[in-house]
Amino acid sequence: MDILYIAVNILVFLLLAPLFEGVIRKITARVQSRQGPPVIQPYYDLLKLLGKQNLSAGTVVFKFAPMLALASILGVIVFLPLGYQANYLTKYADVITIIYLLTLGGVSVLLGALSSRNTYAAIGSSREMITMIMVEPVLAMTFILGAVKVKSMGIAASISSVTAGGYGASVIVMMAAYLMALQAFVGRQPFDIAEAEVEILEGPFIEYSGPNYALFKYYLILKQMFYAALFVIVFIPPFKTGWYGADVLIQMAFVLVVFIGIALMGATHPRLRIDQAQKFYAVLIAASLAAVGLSVYGI
Amino acid sequence: MNIDLYGILLSALALLFAAAVVVPFLSRKRKLAGWMNFILVAAAASMLLNISFISVFQGGGETTRVIQFGPVGIYFLIDGFSGFFIGIISFMAIMSALYSIQYMEHYPDYRLWSYYLCFPLFILGMIGIVTVDDLSIGFTVAWQVMTIASYFLIRFEYREKGNVRNANKYLILMELAWILIVAGTLFIDGVAMGDSLHAITAKLASTGGSSLLAVYGLLLVGFGFKAGMFPFGQLWLPDAHSIAPSPISALLSGVMIKTGVYGIIRTFFWMVPREGYTGLLWGIVIASFGAVTLFIGTVQALKQHDAKRLHAYHSIGQMGYIILGVGSALVMLNSGSEFVKLLSVIAIIGALYHTLNHTVFKGLLFLSTGSVLYATGTKDLNKLGGLMKLMPVTAVVAGIASLSIAGMPSFSGFASKWTIISSDVLAGSQMMFLVMFGIVALFTSAITLASYVKFFGMTFASSGVEWNVSHTIREVPATMLIPKIILAVLCMLQGLLPFLYYGIFIDIFKNSDGSIIQPMFSGVSLDEYIVNSVMGVSVTVPGIKDLVSSVAVPLVVMLVIVTGLVFAWLLKRSGGAEEKVAPTWLCGYQDLNDKNRYAAHNMYSAFKKALRWTGGNVKK
Known part of the structure; x- marks a missing residue:
């Protein structure tokens, strides 16, 4: 049974992630008074890209990077206790492993970008890395907030314990910081600085096309869904129905709400410069540090 | 014997x-x-x-x-x-x-x-x-x-x-x-030339409080100089x-x-008298030095574009992790709670484990940079780039070393950084500053990653040597490759089999007489707390039974990633797309050349600017 939960994790993410991406595109279009593509457009995009010609820069790292990116995000997803249910693999990792694994995806993007030899890709990867350094601590501290409460770094234990003692000041501060960082986690406006289509032409992905780009695209939308789902699992109080399928469905409904928020936020905010964003992230880090400090004292 | x-x-x-x-x-x-x-x-x-x-x-x-x-x-x-x-x-x-x-x-x-x-x-x-x-x-x-x-x-x-x-x-x-x-x-008091440490320890017991502070303070600074502790x-x-x-x-x-x-x-675990020794105070001092050292050293490293200086500053940063582990172990050992006391075992293992890992991957990094220097005559990251095709073996081993120092799961640095950070965070539930140090260490390892993405990317990926050195760079001879390959294999082993190494470090402390931490290793049966989990390590501390405190199993992580790679490969092949090598596209009106490429000193400039105050800045 435990093994089955892993399959559910993977399938739910692989199947629903493009849909949520479609929701974002639809809402963005509506906010901008456009008709917008159909909600299932991202599925078409992926399928089409998989069949197109694959232009390569000729190096091994360039070809390997998209596969590693997708593999790393899938690696993170399998450990997630979706539907409040720890699966067979959850006990083999703790939150530090998860944090490091998440950076592995970012690293593959950067390595792919740098080995493409494109100048814009290098600019984009430099920005991507700064964003990673500055927002990853917010994620780490969300986990640590739970970990110090329960004295365990196990994934299931620390994730479910963040809100264990009710919504004290520390949890509220952390939740606010996570929400503010969410746009940066998923690379949406105002923090889509690394890709910045109209400025540096998709940055790290400029040289990618066809199936390689499809893998990167899938990586991005899966990552986006992971961060949204994590918010739901960590901060929304559990509505345990007792039936696993229903729990997963309820969580997905909340994820949809989070995505609507992401879309509205993204559609109404202009992009920041990297140095402006950096100051913003610094405030978030300070706030999350304060939250962890408060939680040690049980506030 | x-x-x-x-x-x-x-x-x-x-x-x-x-x-x-x-x-x-x-x-x-x-x-x-x-x-x-x-x-x-x-x-x-x-x-x-x-x-x-x-x-x-x-x-x-x-x-x-x-x-x-x-x-x-x-x-x-x-x-x-x-x-x-x-x-x-x-x-x-x-x-x-x-x-x-x-x-x-x-x-x-x-x-x-x-x-x-x-x-x-x-x-x-x-x-x-x-x-x-x-x-x-x-x-x-x-x-x-x-x-x-x-x-x-x-x-x-x-x-x-x-x-x-x-x-x-x-x-x-x-x-x-x-x-x-x-x-x-x-x-x-009464120290004589040629006293053994045992004799010194005995004499320390009768030494007054303020002299004791001077003894430990001077020894810490002296050895701190050698260990690269900030600011020395x-x-x-x-x-x-x-x-x-x-x-x-x-x-x-x-x-x-x-x-x-x-x-x-x-000094701090062996040369201590039974009474009058304030381990908690010295632990806090050492751990604080460690946290500052690892942060400042690593941030300064990020600013370097001379490859060997970059590694050298990272040595300071990585020594910070070790010093933090040592200091935290001393703090935890002197705390009142049994739970935290047990974690001191993990912290000191982490310090020694990171010592071993750092020896291997930093040695490998310097040897790799040496090979690049040997083959190209430069170690300036602004001039290098694109060596992956020309020096493939060096590129692969340098990649392994870079992933190790950055702490990627299933490479060596991960296991030891995980050990140090997790013990600090867990102990932090009772001592707030330790959790802060743990977070600083975690944050810093992302900076390490940034720095090594730059090192690897700007040396082996990207482009540059074709204009600054020549097109005809050859891989270095076998006697320079063999040591690097041996070290790279060790990097992998030390990352994949942490439990094996835990066993060794437990034996070391158990069998070395006279340290204040020895009772922790021999007194309690560690088998119940530090458990083998597919050659990874799983820690369970008493008081909270049936709850794993922290766990790292690189083999399983490796397996998951490899499965993911197979899936990604199948997905990539599923459309039957053909592949073609194409030149770099710079908006169609210009080719890539030395003037319009992105040089190493431009990387992370906004971040470097914000952290100018940490020193170690490099002029352009």
């Missing part, structure tokens, strides 16, 4: 001394001298590895023994703890000696007699530091041999501008560190490590600075 460890030790040291006497006479025949040096050093090092093996694995550590050198008697001590350091020093000595044979061909204008005179003496000095059991005569001899030999090795390229000055600075500061350590012992490390470490020939840089960063860690652990 049937085997006389001290006998083997003395013969190995004698052999090293003989190498220093004989090989310089051969130095006109450069290759021959290199091979002779390698053979003699390897012979001595295998004897030393034998000592290390016996004292670590068979628990055959011995008690302190006085050995007469003419009229003076010097106390020596080989236990599991010094055995570990003997092991890493002699292992790296073999790697470095093998690498030197070909590498020194790269300096045709310099005569090699001084190099082959000082190389064995340098090893001899380091072995001396970790085996002598006093802080006066034997310590002074070992320290001076190590310092003076390494001084001449560092100033090897004395015709380059600034090198002699930097080497002199190194010499002066190391002598200062020596003065501090020896002066520290003078505050002990910044004064000498980057300059010295970046100008030395690469095999020597690998020894300096890989093992020499570890003798500082050896000194700190010996």
Whole structure:
């Protein structure tokens, strides 16, 4: 049974992630008074890209990077206790492993970008890395907030314990910081600085096309869904129905709400410069540090 | 014990001394001298590895023994703890000696007699530091041999501008560190020349409170100089490590600075009286130094674009992790709670584990950069780029080393950083500052990652050598590749099988008598708390049964990632798309050239600007 939960994790993410991406595109279009593509457009995009010609820069790292990116995000997803249910693999990792694994995806993007030899890709990867350094601590501290409460770094234990003692000041501060960082986690406006289509032409992905780009695209939308789902699992109080399928469905409904928020936020905010964003992230880090400090004292 | 460890030790040291006497006479025949040096050093090092093996694995550590050198008697001590350091020093000595044979061909204008005179003496000095059991005569001899030999090795390229000055600075500061350590012992009541550490410890008990502060303070600063602790490390470490020939840089960063860690652990865990010792205070001091060192050192490293300076600053940063582990262990050991006390075991294991890992991956990084320097003649990241196709083996091993130092799961740095960070965060539930240190360490490892993405990306990926050096760069010869491949394999093993190494470190502390942490290792049965989980480590602390406190299983992570890769590969192939190599596209009106490429110094400029206050800035 435990093994089955892993399959559910993977399938739910692989199947629903493009849909949520479609929701974002639809809402963005509506906010901008456009008709917008159909909600299932991202599925078409992926399928089409998989069949197109694959232009390569000729190096091994360039070809390997998209596969590693997708593999790393899938690696993170399998450990997630979706539907409040720890699966067979959850006990083999703790939150530090998860944090490091998440950076592995970012690293593959950067390595792919740098080995493409494109100048814009290098600019984009430099920005991507700064964003990673500055927002990853917010994620780490969300986990640590739970970990110090329960004295365990196990994934299931620390994730479910963040809100264990009710919504004290520390949890509220952390939740606010996570929400503010969410746009940066998923690379949406105002923090889509690394890709910045109209400025540096998709940055790290400029040289990618066809199936390689499809893998990167899938990586991005899966990552986006992971961060949204994590918010739901960590901060929304559990509505345990007792039936696993229903729990997963309820969580997905909340994820949809989070995505609507992401879309509205993204559609109404202009992009920041990297140095402006950096100051913003610094405030978030300070706030999350304060939250962890408060939680040690049980506030 | 049937085997006389001290006998083997003395013969190995004698052999090293003989190498220093004989090989310089051969130095006109450069290759021959290199091979002779390698053979003699390897012979001595295998004897030393034998000592290390016996004292670590068979628990055959011995008690302190006085050995007469003419009229003076010097106390020596080989236990599991010094055995570990003997092991890493002699292992790296073999790697470095093998690498030197070909590498020194790269300096045709310099005569090699001084190099082959000082190389064995340098090893001899380091072995001396970790085996002598006093802080006066034997310590002074070992320290001076190590310092003076390494001084001449560092100033090897004395015709380059600034090198002699930097080497002199190194010499002066190391002598200062020596003065501090020896002066520290003078505050002990009734201390005499040649006292063994046991005698010193006994005399410390009767030493007054304020003198005790002076003793420990001076010793911490003295050994801190050697270990690269902030702010002392910044004064000498980057300059010295970046100008030395690469095999020597690998020894300096890989093992020499570890003798500082050896000194700190010996001082604060062994040389302590039963009463009047404020371990909690010193633990907090050391852990704070560690946290500051790892953050500042790593941020300064991010700003470098000279590859060897970058590695050198990272040595400071990584030593910060080790010092943080040592300090945290001391804090936890002196806390009131049983839960936190048990975590001190994990923290000290983490410190030693990271010492081992850092030796291997930093040695590998310096050797890789040495190979790049050998093949291209430059170590400036702004000029390099695109070596992946030209030097594939070096690229792969440098990639493994970069992922290791950045702490990617299933590479070596991850296991030890995980150990240190998780113990700090868990203990943080009762001591707030420890959780903050843990978070700083986690944040810093993302900066390490950034720095090594830059190093790898700007050396092996991207582009640049075709304009700045030439199109015809060749991979380095086999004698320079073999040591790197061995180290790369070790990097993988140390990352994949953490439980194996945990076992070794537990044995080391269990079998080394006299430390204040030994009761934690032998008193409680650790099998219940530190559990093998598919060769990974799973920690469960008492009080909260059935709840895993922290767990890292690199093998499973590796398996998951490989499965993911297979899935990604299948997905990629599913559309049947054809593949074509295309030139870089720069909006159609220009080709890539040296003027419009993105150079290393541009990377992360906004972040570097925001952290200007940390120092270590580089002019463009």
